[in-house]
Amino acid sequence: MSATAVPFPGMTQSAAVLDRPIILGIVGDSAAGKSTFAAGVAQILGAERVTVISLDDYHRHDRAERKALGLSALDPRANHMDIMEQHLRLLRQGQPILKPVYDHSDGSLKAPEYVRPGDYVIVEGLHGYTTRAMRDCYDVKVYLEPEEDLRVRWKIDRDTSQRGYDESEVRESLQTRASDSDLYILPQRTFADMVVKFVRPEGRFDETGPHLNVRHTLRPTLPHPDLSPILEGSKDKVSLTLARDIDGKPVDELEISGDLDDKRAKAIEDLLWNLIPEASHLRANLGQYMDDREHRAKMSHPLALSQLMITYHLVKAAMGHYAI
Numbered sequence: 001m002s003a004t005a006v007p008f009p010g011m012t013q014s015a016a017v018l019d020r021p022i023i024l025g026i027v028g029d030s031a032a033g034k035s036t037f038a039a040g041v042a043q044i045l046g047a048e049r050v051t052v053i054s055l056d057d058y059h060r061h062d063r064a065e066r067k068a069l070g071l072s073a074l075d076p077r078a079n080h081m082d083i084m085e086q087h088l089r090l091l092r093q094g095q096p097i098l099k100p101v102y103d104h105s106d107g108s109l110k111a112p113e114y115v116r117p118g119d120y121v122i123v124e125g126l127h128g129y130t131t132r133a134m135r136d137c138y139d140v141k142v143y144l145e146p147e148e149d150l151r152v153r154w155k156i157d158r159d160t161s162q163r164g165y166d167e168s169e170v171r172e173s174l175q176t177r178a179s180d181s182d183l184y185i186l187p188q189r190t191f192a193d194m195v196v197k198f199v200r201p202e203g204r205f206d207e208t209g210p211h212l213n214v215r216h217t218l219r220p221t222l223p224h225p226d227l228s229p230i231l232e233g234s235k236d237k238v239s240l241t242l243a244r245d246i247d248g249k250p251v252d253e254l255e256i257s258g259d260l261d262d263k264r265a266k267a268i269e270d271l272l273w274n275l276i277p278e279a280s281h282l283r284a285n286l287g288q289y290m291d292d293r294e295h296r297a298k299m300s301h302p303l304a305l306s307q308l309m310i311t312y313h314l315v316k317a318a319m320g321h322y323a324i
């Protein structure tokens with residue numbers, strides 16, 4: 001991190017505003033899509049200027065110890081919450097950290113890593129909004145909550161293909177962890193500026209990727225962009241309504257249909273890029289995710305548009321528009 005961060009390549013040092021990294025939080029349950037989302041946003045901003053921190057690295061115990069203790073990773077007691085908070089503060093100040101490392105491939109703790117924050121830091125994990133001090137560190141807070149059946153599918157496919165579990169172990173673990181999820185993960189939803197929910201289109205239970213619908217719950221804690229140009233041409237596929245959130249508060253809900261064809265999705269992407277002309281040169285391949293059954297990368301327009309919405313806020317924050 002330079003003394004004064006330059007928000008984008010090509011922007012002059014004198015135009016840079018903030019003297020600290022911009023911090024994006026992504027919180028949600030296991031397999032909610034946090035690391036997929038983080039990787040896409042990092043790609044848009046330029047991987048070399050973004051530091052992605054996975055809070056799973058702050059697990060206090062390795063996999064075998066957790067099992068012996070009867071603790072799930074969702075329980076704050078199974079994590080170094082104090083060090084997590086301390087490191088978030090340091091990253092916000094542009095300071096380096098000595099980050100612990102948890103290896104998901106075998107559930108072991110490895111040697112710590114020296115990490116220097118880039119101009120942007122994306123912090124993704126289970127517990128990122130647990131304490132007030134943590135929450136105060138972010139410029140933008142996102143909560144991911146895919147439809148539960150979809151998350152279960154994603155978790156089974158990922159944990160069996162990448163983490164050495166079989167399907168019955170994943171199902172059993174989901175059951176054992178359900179109460180911790182309600183106790184420790186879900187309550188953090190209320191602190192997000194934006195909740196992103198991927199859902200299967202009605203009657204299409206097999207859809208797990210490219211054609212999911214997405215709903216953005218937009219809270220007034222951030223000034224969201226004027227989306228009217230987007231809505232005008234695509235009323236049948238995109239809608240914005242005033243709704244009540246699950247906590248009863250009034251929110252805007254943006255719904256994007258997964259049936260958007262390539263041409264229409266591209267047009268909406270263009271309109272979103274037009275809202276952040278400062279960053280139009282950052283255009284990249286958006287919306288990629290790993291299909292864990294077919295072991296290959298695929299593309300999703302709803303994911304791309306969601307990542308672009310978040311990029312909008314990060315760009316505005318980097319320009320000093322959000323004074324926090």
Ligand SMILES: Nc1ncnc2c1ncn2[C@@H]1O[C@H](COP(=O)(O)OP(=O)(O)O)[C@@H](O)[C@H]1O
Nearest residue numbers: 030031032033034035036154209289290292303
């Ligand atoms: N938006 C998405 N669209 C389609 N599939 C997704 C999406 N997000 C995640 N996935 C699938 O779910 C799996 C788990 O996502 P991941 O990002 O690893 O979750 P987390 O980091 O929250 O545990 C990914 O490997 C991918 O197959």
Ligand SMILES: O=C(COP(=O)(O)O)[C@H](O)[C@H](O)COP(=O)(O)O
Nearest residue numbers: 029030031056063073074104107163
């Ligand atoms: O809940 C999670 C978080 O990871 P994610 O959000 O990526 O699912 C994992 O179950 C724990 O980190 C333990 O990991 P493992 O079971 O691999 O030891």
